[in-house]
Amino acid sequence: MKRTTVSERALVLAPRGRDAAIAAAMLGEARLESAVCASLGDLVAELDRGAALVVITEEAIATADLSPLTGWLAGQEQWSDLPFILLTSRGGGLERNPAAARYLDLLGNITFLERPFHPTTLISIVRSAVRARRRQYEARARLIALQESEARYRTLFENIEVGFCIIEMLFDEAGHAVDYRFIEANPAFAAQAGFDPAGRRMREIVPDHESSWFEFYGRVAATGEPGRVEQGSATLGRWWDVHAFRVGRATERRVAVLFNDITARRDAEIRLQTLNETLEAQVAARSAERDRLWNLSQDMLARADFSGMMSAVSPAWTRVLGWSAEELLSRGYASFMHPEDEGATLAAIVAMAQSGEPTRFENRIATKDGGWKPIEWTVAPEPDGENFIAVGRDLTHAKAREAELEAAQVALRQSQKMEAMGSLTGGVAHDFNNLLTPIIGSLDMLHRKGLGSEREKRLIDGALQSAERARMLVQRLLAFARRQPLQAMAVDVSQLVAGMLDLIGSTLGPAIDLAVDAPAGLPLARADANQLEMALLNLAVNARDAMPGGGELHVEVRRESVRDRRPGLPRGHYVRLSVRDTGTGMDEPTLARAIEPFFSTKGIGKGTGLGLSMVHGLAAQLGGALTIESDVGRGTAVSLWLPVSHDPLPVEHRPRAGEVGDEPHGTALLVDDEDLVRMSTAHMLSDMGFDVVEAASGESALSMLAAGLDPQLLVTDHLMPGITGAQLVEAVRADRPSLKALIVSGYAEAEGIDPAIPRLTKPFRRDELAATLAALTTGAEAGGAH
Structure with missing residues (x-):
């Protein structure tokens, strides 16, 4: 059972009527992934596959056996606290809903939402729950990292040759350190000290232990400032290089101590009466420190001269660029620069040499596999005036993150613009519907009664036709705004296309060849047949207008499965209806605005600019998507992605x-x-x-x-x-x-x-x-x- 699966989807359990479908539709419209569960057992099974939260109705759990669910919740890992959103009819307070306390005890992390509620309220609560769940996932990652870090620490603790222990300082009433207790010690410590501390006090082991040890450790424990000292024990006859630092909270007074046995060295120093070996040891330690920095640094380090050659490079060069040290040192460093960056880079190095001050710049450096990497350089001259030190940092990931952020911001602005246009368009269309109702109704009644002269009848017919065109325009506006009332049901798309071939053919005219690939036996799609026919006809008209000199139009119906998340297209199974032409195509600026309402390239009076907008709104309202691919001079392919329906075909009833x-x-x-x-x-x-x-x-x-x-x-x-x-x-x-x-x-x-x-x-x-x-x-x- 995968109780730690990371997922941001919402599970929905609402057995009454269409509550589950409506909740899932709300979440889908807000671009939140969701899955509807048919029963409490299905919910528990889906939880094992991963979930960010659960949206559940009160009636789904009021009388159910919740032991499987509470068992799952009890088995959560320590980082997990699964959020629940409980849809109630009486609120979440004890004064209005006595069962609230029971739900709190059973489900724990629960938010009550009283029905009826606005969709925005639900979406806001769900997004808040997803953010909380993300923080839990981050805590999980930190916990795993901590466990791995502890494992590495334990391996190092047990196997290093340096003695290591953690002690707890004991102070008298005056605040003086008088003893310490061993909390933990590694095997190397016992070997060097000659005794096993095993939780004992130092005074128990060596009653006359030197007070200087207590003073040193007490100062570190009290101030929190690490210290390093060489200490010897006359009683034990040993010398150690001791590095001590406080660990844990200040009130715990615990000190970690690293012991390096230097008894041999100290004996030699005493015999030779010279400080030279001590100096050599310090120089060696600093050299080793420098060498470790040089070898382990993730930044590229180099020493170069002003004539154009490098005399030393760190191993990071090979890790970042792929070149060996021999290849780097045998060629001038300018040969590795991008030709467009060479002039500015050499000018910056010359300016640095003249000013004697460090400088910073960016350029592109060649990789061995033929690519380029952006590198940020910090260069500083050496005192000899002939060489300089360079430190380079790979900006590849930083540049990628900047590009991703910019793309996300562009997508957000586009989404906000389309949402605002949809709201405005939908509101205007609603008002037009109210205005058109008496107009169409009155004209229809006059037309039916045949009132007036022949000229007046023609005027009434013309007015009625214009009103009908206005109604069609309003329907397109509503479709773009995703507020068109739909009869979504199971539709055989291949059969629908076959039934429209004569209409499409007459619309295209003789100059355009029509090819159809709509095999039988495909899954049924969830769609509104009337609106889908209108959408297909719109796409055919757009394709015809894009081929003024004739061409080919290919209509294709296919089953598609989306397994990886795509922008605007959730994972799932779809029926894809594609219309591909061989027309003029669209350039990038035109393609970016193709679905905007009232945007048209056909010229004034030749189109409303609502065809693709209507199709896009229809696809989104049905839970699908619209995708457009186009090449200038080669044509355009528009695909309408419709979710697969598991309902049977409806029995058609058309009252006369x-x-x-x-x-x-x-x-x-x-x-x-x-x-x-x-x-x-x-x-x-x-x-x-x-x-x-x-x-x-x-x-x-x-x-x-x-x-x-x-x-x-x-x-x-x-x-x-x-x-x-x-x-x-x-x-x-x-x-x-x-x-x-x-x-x-x-x-x-x-x-x-x-x-x-x-x-x-x-x-x-x-x-x-x-x-x-x-x-x-x-x-x-x-x-x-x-």
Whole structure:
């Protein structure tokens, strides 16, 4: 079981209705990885595969056997404290939710989120939990590093030939060190000291031990300043080179001591009565120290002269660049520089020689395998005036990190810009829907009744066609803003493409050859068939316009699996619908703006600039992605990635527009706060044979019902001042469960609407309203894709 798997995904357990799918969709739209669990057992299994947090509903654990989950939590490693986000209906306080204490005891690291909640609240809490989980992963890494460091320390402790021990100082009431106790000692210490300390006090071993040892160790323990001294013991007859430093907290008064037995050397010094050997030992130690620095430094060290040759290079040159010392010393150092950097580098060296001061610069140095590495140099002249010392640091990783940061910042700015444009576009489109509803409805009624002269009829037809074009434009705006109401279901993409071949062929014209590769037997995709057809037609039109002189258009459907995370394309299985042309292609600046709304290269009056924007918004709203590849002069390939659906193909039901006849159908209660929208809809209902009673608000409608109104149909707008349409339907059905109800809504109004309640999207025509009511009457599902 992999309890330490590092992962940033959120596991979702919400067994009621579509809660899990909605939560996963919210997280996906925020680009947070998630996985939906069907049961508590699946959740525990997924935890072993790695998770950053768990989003769980209260009803999923209220009566379940939580022992597998609590067992898993109890088995977490010491660094891990898995975060839980519990979606409740009564909050997380004990005064409102008595079960909160039980959940706290069972789950530990838990955040309560009361429903209903705004998606932004959930996303904020989830991101906070992911950041907390990252800190746990960092703690895990530090813990592993600490354990490895301790293992290295223990190996060194046991095997070095230098004596080493840790002692605890003992002081009297006056603060004087009077003894010390051995906490730990390595084998080399016992061999050099001639006794095994084994947790004993020094006074127990040597009662007349010299007080100078206690004073030296006591000073180190009290001040925290390390000390080094040569100490001898007349009692033991030995001399040591002692290096002592405090370890642990100051209150613990513990000192680590390194002993190097120098008895032989001290004996020689006493016999020869000279300090020369001591001086030679110090010089040797410093030379060894210098040599260690030279050999172990990660920076490239060199000694060079002003004539252009190096006389010494450190081993780091070979590690960084691959050249051997012989190759480096046999050629002038200018021959290793990038030609573009040679002049500036030599000028900096000459300036350093003239000023006598160190200087710093960057250049590119050749590697043995034929590449170049950016190096930061610090050079300083030697006192002889003929040589200088150079220290070079490899900037490869630093440059890469700078490039990654810059790319991330560009992507963030682009994402923020597109999000802002989407919000603005969606809001404008919603307002246009409200404006278009009475326009289209009224023109449709005039058209159906055939009023006016032939010229007036043509004017009405033209106005209606323009209104329909405006509705299509609004749909594209909503698709870009990802606020288009979708009927996402299982779709056979190959079958859909086959059904559109005649339409695509007629759209392309005779100058463009159409090739289709859409094999049968591919997995079903999760999509809205109507919107997907519109997207495919848009791509075909764009391809046609990119091939004014003719060419080839290739439509391909394939199954694809994404195993590595890609920008905007999570791991998973997809059906990829690709449209590839042999047209003019796009350069980099054009490609970077291709999906922006209203951006077009077709010229004024030749395009809205919303085709690719709409397709991009549709793909994102369905949980997929849009990718574009293009070469100037060679063509463009646009791929629509749709998630694989595991649902069966739906049984199609298309109610006929005439199913609601002209006979009276009883009383219809119409509720809408927009006077023009309400007037247009009332005319449609009256034309279908209903007796229409109008109300400007939900509260007014409830008052009419309380006064005795008994309608057979309720048609209501959703977002209104006071109670919403969904709340009105819920309140009315509490007393009249059999009352048929229809909600008329805009792009952003699907939130809070029970999916079981039929919904019609503004703007709509009389036939569309009639078809929806026919489906409502026959018990079929009325969709919101109108």
